[in-house]
Amino acid sequence: MTGVIAKSVHRETAYSKEAGVFLRNLDQEYRFHNYWLQPDSGDMPTLWVDTQSLIPLLRFLKLEISRPFAMLYDISAIDERLRVNRGEGPEKQPSSDFTVVYQLLSFTRNLFIRIKIALPEANLSLPSISAEWENANWYEREVWDLFGIHFDGHPNLCRIMMPTTWKGHPLRKDHHARATEVDPFSLSEEKERKEQEALLFRPEDWGMARASEDAEFMFLNLGPNHPSVHGVFRIALQLDGEQIVDAVPDIGYHHRGAEKMAERQAWHTYVPYTDRIDYLGGVMNNLPYVMALEQLAGIQVPERAQIIRVMLCEFFRISSHLVFFGTFAQDVGQMSPVFYMFIDREKLFGIVEAITGGRMHPAWFRIGGVAQDLPEGWDKMVREFLDYMPARLRDYDGMVIKNKLLQKRTRGIGVYNTAEAMEWGVTGPGLRATGLEWDLRKKRPYSSYEQFEFDIPSYDGGDCFDRCRVRVDEMWQSLRIIRQCLENMPAGPYKSDHPLTTPPRKGRTMQDIETLIQHFVNNSWGPVMPAGEVCFPIEATKGLNSYQIVSDGGTTSYRTRIRTPSFPHLQMIPLMSRGLLIADLIAIIASIDFVMADVDR
Amino acid sequence: MTTSIWITLLNIFGVLIVTVLLAAILTWGERRLLGFWQDRPGPNRVGPFGTMQVMADMIKLFFKEDFIPRFADIPVFVLAPTVVMATMLIAFGVVPMSPNIGVADLNIGLLFVLAMSSIAVYSIILGGYASNNKYALLGGLRAAAQTVSYEVFMGLSLMGVVMMSGSFNLRDIVNAQAELWFIVPQFLGFFVFFIAGIAESRRTPFDLPEAEHELTAGFHTEYSGMKFGMFFVGEYLAVILIAALITTLFLGGWHGPWLPPIIWFCLKTALLVAIFILLRASLPRPRYDQLMKFGWKVMLPLSLANLLATAGVLLWTA
Numbered sequence: 001m002t003g004v005i006a007k008s009v010h011r012e013t014a015y016s017k018e019a020g021v022f023l024r025n026l027d028q029e030y031r032f033h034n035y036w037l038q039p040d041s042g043d044m045p046t047l048w049v050d051t052q053s054l055i056p057l058l059r060f061l062k063l064e065i066s067r068p069f070a071m072l073y074d075i076s077a078i079d080e081r082l083r084v085n086r087g088e089g090p091e092k093q094p095s096s097d098f099t100v101v102y103q104l105l106s107f108t109r110n111l112f113i114r115i116k117i118a119l120p121e122a123n124l125s126l127p128s129i130s131a132e133w134e135n136a137n138w139y140e141r142e143v144w145d146l147f148g149i150h151f152d153g154h155p156n157l158c159r160i161m162m163p164t165t166w167k168g169h170p171l172r173k174d175h176h177a178r179a180t181e182v183d184p185f186s187l188s189e190e191k192e193r194k195e196q197e198a199l200l201f202r203p204e205d206w207g208m209a210r211a212s213e214d215a216e217f218m219f220l221n222l223g224p225n226h227p228s229v230h231g232v233f234r235i236a237l238q239l240d241g242e243q244i245v246d247a248v249p250d251i252g253y254h255h256r257g258a259e260k261m262a263e264r265q266a267w268h269t270y271v272p273y274t275d276r277i278d279y280l281g282g283v284m285n286n287l288p289y290v291m292a293l294e295q296l297a298g299i300q301v302p303e304r305a306q307i308i309r310v311m312l313c314e315f316f317r318i319s320s321h322l323v324f325f326g327t328f329a330q331d332v333g334q335m336s337p338v339f340y341m342f343i344d345r346e347k348l349f350g351i352v353e354a355i356t357g358g359r360m361h362p363a364w365f366r367i368g369g370v371a372q373d374l375p376e377g378w379d380k381m382v383r384e385f386l387d388y389m390p391a392r393l394r395d396y397d398g399m400v401i402k403n404k405l406l407q408k409r410t411r412g413i414g415v416y417n418t419a420e421a422m423e424w425g426v427t428g429p430g431l432r433a434t435g436l437e438w439d440l441r442k443k444r445p446y447s448s449y450e451q452f453e454f455d456i457p458s459y460d461g462g463d464c465f466d467r468c469r470v471r472v473d474e475m476w477q478s479l480r481i482i483r484q485c486l487e488n489m490p491a492g493p494y495k496s497d498h499p500l501t502t503p504p505r506k507g508r509t510m511q512d513i514e515t516l517i518q519h520f521v522n523n524s525w526g527p528v529m530p531a532g533e534v535c536f537p538i539e540a541t542k543g544l545n546s547y548q549i550v551s552d553g554g555t556t557s558y559r560t561r562i563r564t565p566s567f568p569h570l571q572m573i574p575l576m577s578r579g580l581l582i583a584d585l586i587a588i589i590a591s592i593d594f595v596m597a598d599v600d601r
Numbered sequence: 602m603t604t605s606i607w608i609t610l611l612n613i614f615g616v617l618i619v620t621v622l623l624a625a626i627l628t629w630g631e632r633r634l635l636g637f638w639q640d641r642p643g644p645n646r647v648g649p650f651g652t653m654q655v656m657a658d659m660i661k662l663f664f665k666e667d668f669i670p671r672f673a674d675i676p677v678f679v680l681a682p683t684v685v686m687a688t689m690l691i692a693f694g695v696v697p698m699s700p701n702i703g704v705a706d707l708n709i710g711l712l713f714v715l716a717m718s719s720i721a722v723y724s725i726i727l728g729g730y731a732s733n734n735k736y737a738l739l740g741g742l743r744a745a746a747q748t749v750s751y752e753v754f755m756g757l758s759l760m761g762v763v764m765m766s767g768s769f770n771l772r773d774i775v776n777a778q779a780e781l782w783f784i785v786p787q788f789l790g791f792f793v794f795f796i797a798g799i800a801e802s803r804r805t806p807f808d809l810p811e812a813e814h815e816l817t818a819g820f821h822t823e824y825s826g827m828k829f830g831m832f833f834v835g836e837y838l839a840v841i842l843i844a845a846l847i848t849t850l851f852l853g854g855w856h857g858p859w860l861p862p863i864i865w866f867c868l869k870t871a872l873l874v875a876i877f878i879l880l881r882a883s884l885p886r887p888r889y890d891q892l893m894k895f896g897w898k899v900m901l902p903l904s905l906a907n908l909l910a911t912a913g914v915l916l917w918t919a
Contacts, residue, residue, distance in 0.1 A: 220735050228814040242739065242889060331814045333806065333886025339639035405806065405885045582739070583888045586815050 015444065018111045019045045029065055032056065038116070040091045043295060043534045044103075046114040048094055051126045054117060058132055061104060061113075069104035070422040072129075073112060073537075075139035076101050076561040077147045078550055079173045081121070085531035085553050097121035098149055101548070102129075103535070103563070107422070107436070110443050112537065125150035128157075135425040135568045146171040146259075156207070161252040161600060165198050170260055177260055201236070206248045208238045215240050220582075224253045228331050228586045231596030235573065235585070242581050247574045251567075254596035262560035266526030267293060268502035270557070272363035274547075277562060278598040279360065280323050281541045282316040282352070283309075286365035289547045291446060292536040293367050296529055296551060299498040303490045305369035306448040311382075311485035312355070312364065313447075314478040318389075319348050320541035321471045321478075324593040328468055329400045331590035332409045337400050344392055351381045367502045367527070369495030382486050389479055393472070401472060410464035414576040414588035417462055424575070425568030428543025429474065430592065433467040435460030440539035452481050464591035471593070500527045525555045542566055542593055562601050566594035613694075613704050620693050624837035629654045631837075631878050638882045659830075667826035670732070677731035682821075682828045685724035685835030689842055692717035696845050697772045699855045699862035710771040711763065714846060715756055718801055722748040724835065725803070725810055729820035740819025743889060744810035747800060750896045751807075754904040755797035761790040761911040762850050775854030782853040789907040791851045793900055798847065800896075802839035805881040809889055844873035 023037065023045060034053045038046040049057055061069045078099045080086070086093045096118030104113050117126055128151035130136045140151040141160040148169035151157055159166060168175050176182050203210055203219055211217060218241075223234035232253035238246040258277060262270050274285040287309060294301060301309075322345045326338030349359045355378055356362035356371070364371045400406060416426070418434040431438060439456040441449040457473030459466035495501055503523055509516045531553035537546035543565025552558040569592050577585045629644060629652060636643025645651040669675060695710040697703035707713055722744055729741020763769060765786065766777035774783075784791045800807040811819030821832045848854060848869040855862030857869075887895065 218735060220739075227817060329885065333808075333814065334884065335635075335805065336639050336882045339641055343640055399883075403885060405887055408891060409885060409888055581888060581890070582815050583886075 015044075015111060016042075018109055019113075022106075022109060022111055022113065025066055030057070030060055036094065038087075038091075038093060040087055041114070041533065043536065044112045044114050046116060046533075048116045048118065051117060051119075054115070055127055055129060055132065057115065058102070058104075058129055062132060067106060067108040069106040069109075069113065070419075071105040071107070071425055071427075072133040072135055072139070073103040073105040073425065073544070074101075074546075074548070074561070074563040075103075075136060075143055076548065076563075077143045077149055077171070078559045078561075079147065079171065082173050083550075083552050083558055094118045098124060098147060100126060100143065100149060101561075103548075107438055112535070114535075119149065124148060125152055127152050128154035130154055133425075134423050135571055138567065138571045145169065148172065159252075161255040163195075163198070163252075165195055170257060177257075177264055203236075203238065206236050208236070208246055208248070212240075217245060222582075222585075223250075228589060230327065230589065230594065233570070233589075233594075233596050233599070237582070237585075239582070242583075244577050244580055244582065244585060247577050247585065249570050249573050251570060251596070251599050253600065255600035256597075258601040259560055259562055262557045264556060266555050267529055267557065268367060268526045270560075271365065272361065274562075275361035275363050276597060277564060277601055278320075278540060278542060278545065278566070278595055280316075280320040280595055281545075281598075282312075282319065282360060283356070283362055283364050284313045284316045284320075284538075284540050285545070286363065287313060287447065288536050288538045288540070288545050289549075290365045290367050291538070292534045292547050292549050293529060294496075295536055296532050296534045296549065297367070297498065297500045297527075299368045299496050299500060301369055301447075301496055302493045303448065304492040305494050305496070307485050307489055308370050308374060308494065309365060309447050310449065310452070311482055311489075312352070312362075312370075314481045314485075315348055315352060317478045317541050318475050319345050319352075320593075321475050322348075324471055324590075325396065325400065325468070325475075328590045328593075329406065331586050332406050334400065334403070334406065337396060340392070340399075341396070344389065347385060347388070351378075351385055354378065354381055366495060367500065368498050369493070369501060373494045374489075379486055379489075382482065386479060386483050386486065390476075393475060397472070401469065407465060409583070410468065410587050410591065411461070413464045413580065413584045414591060415461070415463045416572065416576060420575070421462075424572045426543070426572065427565050427568075428539065428541075429470040430467055430543065430569060432456065432458040433460075433470045434462040440537060440544060444537075446536070446538060452484050454480050464587050467591040467593070500529065502527055528553065528555055537563075540565060542595075542598060543569070564598045564601060566592075566596075566598040569594055570599055609704075612702060616693055616698070616702070616704055617690060620690065620838065620841065621834070623841055624834045625655050625659070626652075627837045627841065627874065628658060628833065630874075631881075634875060634878045635882055638879065662827050662830040665826040667828060668823075670734070670823050672733045673823065674731040674733065677727050678823075679828070681724050681728035681731060682824065682831035682835070683724075684727070685721045686831045686838065688717045688721040688724075689835055689838035692842055693838075693845075695771055696842070696849060697775055697854065698845075698866045702863060703772070706772055707770065709769045711759060711769045711774070711850075714771075714842075715752075715759075718839070718842070719748070719752055721835070721839065724832070725820045728824065728832070729810075732820070732823040734823050736816045736818070736822045737820050740810040740816050740822070743816075744803065744820060746889075747803075747807065747809060747892065747896075750893060751797045751800040751900075754793055754896070754901045755801060757901075757904040757908060758790045758793035758797060759850065760908050761787045764911050764915055771849050771854075775849055775856070778853040779856055782851060782856075784851040787851060787907070787911070789903060790911075791847070793904045793907065794850070795847060796900065798843035799877065799880065800892075802836060802843050802877075804836070804840060804877055806884040806886050807892065808886065809892060814886075840874055840877050841870065844870045844877065847873055 032053060036048040038048060080096050080099055098119045100117045102115040128140055130140060138160060140154050141157060143149050144151060144157050145159045145161050146169055218239045220237040220239055222237055223229040224232040234250040236248045237244055258273055261273055271286055274289045277285050322341040326341035329337040353359050354375055356364040418436045421431050421434050435458055437456045437458045442456055454477045457470050459469050499518060504519050509519045529551045531551050533550045535546050535548040537544050545565055546563045548561040549557055550559040576588050633643040644654040647653040647657045669678060692714045694704040695707045695713050725744040726741045729737040762774060762783050766774045768774060803810050821829055824832060848866060852869045855866045857865035
């Protein structure tokens with residue numbers, strides 16, 4: 001078997017040293033030592049603890065350890081009941097039916113770590129950490145909703161993605177993945193009545209009082225269909241006149257079960273699904289997915305492929321930021337900029353189309369490289385765009401950024417500071433607008449970003465206006481990166497020679513039968529990825545995006561967890577908008593720059 | 602005598618039909634102009650240059666289901682959109698378009714126009730209230746507050762013109778500008794009235810009552826079919842009315858060399874309408890409280906200062 005199926009090769013990463021320092025610190029400073037370190041976890045240190053020692057450990061990591069872990073990066077779970085490969089001998093993981101996975105990020109250490117808790121099916125509960133980190137609230141609700149794992153002491157443990165009337169927990173392995181696996185749907189009158197009733201708005205259910213001592217509140221249901229909520233997003237507003245007393249975001253209207261779909265798609269055929277997570281990010285979504293798999297399989301991506309990937313990603317960063325910029329101005333009432341920006345975006349899509357054949361969702365990255373080589377004449381198109389764009393950006397500066405009315409509407413609105421941003425899991429431009437220069441492309445360079453010269457824009461106001469300025473400056477930096485790609489594009493193959501590359505290279509298939517068989521199998525079933533677990537965060541358009549992939553040594557993923565930046569960002573809306581007016585809320589929503597597909601997945 | 606009746610009738614129906622038609626054509630004109638300024642074609646498919654778009658829209662509006670929500674206050678809901686259209690059309694009655702075109706020659710013409718445009722806001726408030734919809738209610742509330750505060754200095758800004766011409770009659774005001782347009786001595790008054798006029802016709806940047814991005818469609822969220830159409834046409838009538846008033850009061854009305862008076866009047870009005878549309882294409886929308894602050898803290902003192910200065914100069918020279 002080993003001749004055909006490669007074993008997991010976790011390469012030494014640049015962060016192994018930081019991981020080692022962390023483990024030594026933990027060993028010296030932590031009193032309890034009641035954790036088990038998973039030895040075969042190469043992408044980040046992975047600690048297993050039991051339910052009692054979870055909160056002490058997390059508290060220690062957040063507050064006491066030298067150079068602490070300020071951010072709760074993610075909470076997810078794995079249904080382990082059908083998993084076969086869970087390590088051998090000393091690497092064998094604790095027995096578990098469900099595993100809850102916490103990921104923490106330390107900015108000072110530049111390190112991600114993973115903490116796991118094994119739960120037996122008979123007792124699926126563990127303490128809630130919503131008192132330790134504010135953003136744990138939604139993550140725990142999501143795990144409860146999709147896995148049915150109970151968090152004791154959670155203030156509001158109810159469904160977040162699925163409708164309140166839903167039966168079962170979809171990401172469990174025994175829950176059906178397709179409608180065809182169950183009886184045809186029918187809507188009886190009784191059921192219809194119940195569903196309708198579940199939709200009735202009762203302020204008490206949302207933690208809102210109907211009246212205060214001197215005023216009766218008005219409740220406004222903003223969304224899921226509203227011109228300014230950028231998709232299907234709902235906010236229940238408690239209003240005193242036009243002033244917002246409380247705002248409760250409600251998500252889940254765009255939930256398509258992308259994580260569940262990953263469990264039945266082949267590794268290769270899942271690439272187009274990733275495109276549709278942050279649907280403005282295009283191929284930027286492919287990157288964390290394919291890079292995670294490349295790390296799992298030990299595939300070395302050729303340099304040309306890496307630079308092509310960077311160039312395409314930066315094109316999509318500009319494209320996404322242009323949409324943000326236009327809609328931001330539009331939501332503040334300025335009608336025209338969005339049209340100009342869409343013209344630029346159209347030009348940009350012209351290039352993307354010439355290179356990839358697709359426009360918004362090219363699904364163009366492949367495990368081990370990219371789908372095709374760059375077409376003839378690509379450099380002319382890119383150069384034209386690079387010469388055209390700066391003048392346009394300067395125009396927008398005068399039109400939008402320097403506009404006094406717009407500044408009046410957005411300065412000092414929706415403010416949070418760096419500490420709050422970390423507490424709530426804010427990453428990307430929203431974090432850099434608070435004055436922290438933290439960009440993964442610089443801090444943990446991937447795909448050859450270390451070879452590029454660019455700056456990280458940051459402003460320290462932390463308000464809507466600064467979030468906008470950070471993105472505008474990032475477009476300038478992206479143009480810089482693209483120019484460097486253009487001028488220094490290396491020659492060489494656009495795809496790796498590795499046998500797990502998809503689709504595998506065809507060159508030698510007619511020479512020997514082994515290669516032909518492997519080519520056939522890898523094209524029909526898709527490749528068999530080695531068993532293991534891997535996660536690769538990247539700096540996406542809206543913040544940190546990563547795919548945490550568990551492979552059980554099959555042709556499909558055992559579990560794919562998609563950590564998206566927009567999810568925690570939306571959770572902050574109440575904090576940012578209390579006491580302001582509806583018009584401010586619209587500016588705040590626009591300044592967050594989210595897409596609902598990126599939130600609900 | 603019979604001829605004069607015919608002329609009067611011709612005047613009445615001429616003005617009525619032409620203004621309604623103009624308002625309808627403006628729905629196309631605005632979209633074309635916006636398109637031109639926003640690097641896109643705008644409606645260009647129906648008829649030559651898309652001019653028949655107006656007809657297509659009319660047909661659509663007439664044949665659309667005219668939906669009245671169950672929870673609405675039905676009589677008020679139905680009545681509301683007619684108010685804005687009726688008052689705007691009536692107000693046109695006193696606007697003199699050339700020495701011999703114009704319906705009525707009222708000696709309190711200016712006050713009459715101001716009164717009519719004040720009544721028009723009832724349309725918005727009642728529409729917002731009767732819809733029994735929260736977005737509409739917020740829109741109606743905004744309209745009430747906005748109109749009440751902007752009307753104060755809208756009237757005040759015109760008092761300079763009245764003092765200089767010594768009359769409320771719009772025809773006399775135009776005649777008083779034969780030598781010098783009032784925009785020169787009354788620039789401050791013009792400035793204030795222009796801004797108040799935008800607020801009065803609820804156009805961007807003063808379109809808070811319908812602020813699409815905040816209140817979906819504001820006061821007319823629940824309206825459809827021809828009732829919505831009436832609000833729509835009412836808004837364009839208001840735009841034309843304000844433009845015609847500025848022409849009359851500050852830009853010398855029909856006065857101008859070479860061309861016939863009516864052409865001058867139309868040209869000036871059209872230019873102002875285009876400026877209204879350009880403003881919509883370029884400016885963001887202030888927040889509700891900022892709008893109020895701007896009104897009471899900037900515009901009101903400005904118009905009072907203008908009034909004081911004009912009175913002082915007039916007394917000095919008298």
